[in-house]
Amino acid sequence: MAFSIPRNVPSFTNPQRQSEDAYWASSGSIHKPAGVQNRIGGIFRSAASDLPLYKDKPYYSSSSSTYGYRRRRWDMFLRKRVAVGALVFIVVLYWWFRPTETEPSDQIPISLGSDKKKDSSWFSSDSKKADKKWLDRRERVKDAFMLSWDAYSTYAWGFDEFHPVTRTGTQMTPKGLGWIIVDAIDTMMIMGLHQPLAHAREWVQTALSYDQDQEVNTFETTIRMLGGLLSAHYLATTHKLDPGSKQDPDLYLDKAADLADRLLGAYNSPSGIPFASVNLKTGKGVESHADGGASSTAEAATLQLEMKYLSKLMGEQVYWQKAEKAIRVMDENHPTDGLVPIFIYATTGKFRGSEIRLGSRGDSYYEYLLKQHLQTGEPLYAEMYQESMAGVKKHLVHKSYPSKFTFIAELPMGVGTNVSPKMDHLVCFMPGNILLGVTNGTTVAEAKRSPAWGKREDEDLQLAKELMRSCYEMYNVTKTGLAPEIAFFNMDESGNQDIIIKSQDAHNLQRPETVESLFLMWRMTGDEIYREWGWKIFKAFMKHSAVEGGGFTSLNSVLNDPPTQRDNMESFWLAETLKYFYLLFSPNDLLPLTDVVFNTEAHPLPRFDPKPLFKTGWSRAKKIERTTIKKIKVEDQEGPELKDHDPEGRSHGMEVKGKHEESH
Template identity: 45%
Template sequence: MESTSLRKRNAQPAPGTGGSHKGVDVCIRSYFARETWLNSRGHATHWQDHQADSRRHGSMSGSSYLVLLFLSAVAVIIYRNPTVVTEPLAEFIGTEVRHAEPRYANITADIPKRDAVVAAFKHAWLAYEPERDAMGDDEYHPLSHKGSNLTEAGGIGYTVVDSIDTMLLMGLHDEYTRAREWVATKMTFERDAQFNTFETTIRVLGGLLSAYTLTEDPLFLEKARELGDRIMPAFETPTGLPLSHINLAQRKGYKTPDNNGLVSTAEVSTLQLEFRYLSYLTDNDAYWDAVEKVMQVIKSSTMSTGLASIFMNPEDGRFVMSAIRLGSRGDSYYEYLLKQYIQTNQTEPVYQHMYDFAIRGVQEHLVKKSQTARLTYTSELIPERDRSGKVTWRLVPKQDHLVCFFGGSLMLGAVTTGAAVHPVTTPPQVKQLTPSGLRDWKTGYDLIETCMRTHETATGLSPEIVHFRIPSDGLAGSSMPNDWYIKGARPGAPPPYDARYILRPETVESLFIAYRLTGDERYRKYGWQIFQAIERHCKIESGGYASILNVDQVPVEYEDKMETFLMSETLKYLYLLFEDDSVLPLSKYVFNTEAHPFPIINPTRHANF
């Protein structure tokens, strides 16, 4: 997932149960056999009681006798062949029942596809690195073959540091050696300019920490410590909510004029994994204290629904009346509630409770179904005041591509906070999940399917934003597709902003998580389709990859920009999707919102709020 400034048609029939439609490949035959046996005993007992009652009253109607006999026969059939119940149920929750005993998926590498992703990474990196003036620049422009920085004072190596752990995972030793040399000799944070606090944390601090995780090279930890110290003044506000920008040379936080001094909820609540891990490595509690204070403030201001509006006031620590959504400025708040619980080895119940409360709110208020194909999607709530000043909330059927992280996140939460036992199998069994876990698993599964539907475009790539049809949208009888559409898109007209694809990772992030949790080959199939679409439409033959302006137009029109998250996230998650599950297992690592892996830790301290 990405920040707010840089950042997750009609449905096809669901595959039949004879395919690879596993989802949770569950052992529920014995479970439902027991339930139907109890039911059959109930029917039999009821029958016996009814017979005794009939004898007392002298007779029993023939029709009642036939009904009870029929029900008893059905119960016996279900007991002897429970698949008549379990298979439809499994289809309903996104599963396929195949085994009577628990099993663990055998996830091995698909070497040809994995290596194709490595080749794509090299095509991207080797376009950026050799350019005389690009190496070390924050961003790269593949059409003009130039680099650029985020400030006039110079860059801090966003592209380099964001990519290092991907090189390490892919075994690109020569590329890694040169990148490390740049960090050692040319990287500097002495830049008298304002950098986005959130972006600098998730990309650069996160990249340095993950490089240290994979190498234990003290160079990366020392750089991470220096950067962390330079960012810390951003937390110096009356509430401890960090300001949105930080001058790294001055070591001073700044408000942004864009949002009237407010801070983004997602941005202040998506620094915790990085600073907590830095604290763990350096034994400096100041980092931990700063980000934990943020969570304490958020918890004390939580709305009664469990949801969070997208802006907060750093002066009083309160949520400001603003949109509620899982897209930009809201997305990673929900992501990090779960991941903080995972990072601390499930020893911090406060984050489990905050996550469960928030997801219950999402399920009750934001999750909806499209009107024709019944696709699961998430809406936004927009506050409005009527003439009397009363606030009402308008539901808007709009979903950012950013939201596509949420399917995999929900499935991960289902086997973590929603698990009845630990650990669960791969894939989990129905009886291993609580009712809320089953609810979240199904919603996550369905959201991934919806996100794949949004890839049903001329290019096979998903647009930045989609809207879903609702009865009140005034589009009845129009040529708009029945379920989702790109708002403002018209034949022959310039494409709207919503129609672009900027190399985003959110769908493939969910595919990676879902595959690791299930072993279901459908997720690798989906990932390969997306990778091929990127290769076909975004690849620049002279080097690098570019964003495209309209996913429904072929041939495509390019935007001269290669986002850093292509190499940090999109290609990394695709690589891991086709790698075996011994590489960065989800039981041992947690990924920050920029796909940088950190180890799960056993903290010696715990939240006191």
């Protein structure tokens, strides 16, 4: 159905908006260094353990910025507003941590000049106490975004990476890619943050260039940069959420098309599986510098939403066809029960090893099977998704002891071998994804009225709820109330601790997956427990990851209270985690799930009818043939396929971390 502009989006012509802009322009909410950066120093400064955000890019240190004029402009504000900024920061934190049970029903925290009038203009129904509470909490998420954004704008504007503790920025390429800025643009549109959005748009228009002789990771650049630009175009043109774009309505699309044309070279492999990296200037694809040259299966299979939408916008089939072929090549490997190994060679199109997991390097393969179907209605991908989910339930779903938490295990040596009770935080996208596959974005109540609802749908609903509880417990069992990067679930009936966290896995990277699932579970079930869990997690982030002077950072260990801080703000903190918190606390008519599909970086893209120009360009092998091949593969599990398997693959050869990689 057509997407109408939600009633609760911000009005950029409202006089309140001018007050909001003036408030943040003058508040100076970030103040000068006060020594906190010296607490951590350079402990996490090596490329191997910290930066940049993805693995295949050489590390560059940037001691100077080409954007000094912007920093000087902000410094003028800082020199005048230091005291006011410190006061605002303290007051905002006070409002975050005050007991919610005793909040007066008509009181709103200090946040971007909010008042009752603005609250009611955002909300589409009568003011009720419950509604008021969640709108109040949503405003605090916006505050957190602005504290993060102001710190970045002040100390690292134009840089790809931001280190809030030391108040410095670094680049991922000599000229920078606009990593943080582009990733956060659609969040500002959704939150109605007019002034910082204008600042970001100006940078994209005047400073962003992808004409750089530099290798970049194909996947990360697609989901963050291409996805961010396409989402910005969608929200700006279809929903008018960027009034400044009227002067140049094709700005975001032009940048996206230029970037996509440069990324196309990654698909020019002998097999059609995209190379892990590509040179932006030459268009030459580059094999992975680790993992024996194999690409990550998740990364090669998580490019399709962006490229298909670009084909729709441009009327060009090449983007669609190049990205689509990768899925066909993987499927023609005939994975057992729809479960794919986590590495695949771009040169041959064959999987490397047999390791199966829904965490790092495997996760979003399954996510995009479903979301391709939701985006374009192609039934082939629904079939593949359901086959894979049946394999997940058959081989990977297990219970812990003594509480019988449901979790998704790993198969380090492949299907038919012993399981590992390890579950990455990345796997916590699954509860929401499973339920999305049940309802297709409608509510559970609506979906149950459909004749298509049956036993499988009941089972998947229950599985989604159980997995969501387990992901919440990964937060609930730590001293900080924040989840580790990796958890192990106890499968020993004599054990008395369900969740075990090892010290090397206890870091927190501000990841969004649990919040994403809470948002989806809330939207589809209407059970307010998911909002309450989200609010508890949000408060834990505010308490432990806030940096003195402004901004938020990743943490070294969630097992210590207080935790030590890592001095790095991930771009997905702005693009995903805070966006999903904001949507979790928003009315449901803001970006309805029946009208949009979120890419794996939380960039909303529209659902669309691909006809008449586009259609699925391949068909699957007959089911009887696929079954025969599956049996052969299981019997040959000890064969040559395992020679390349690296049992330590989760950490071996990783120069730096990416969205679908673990960090140790």
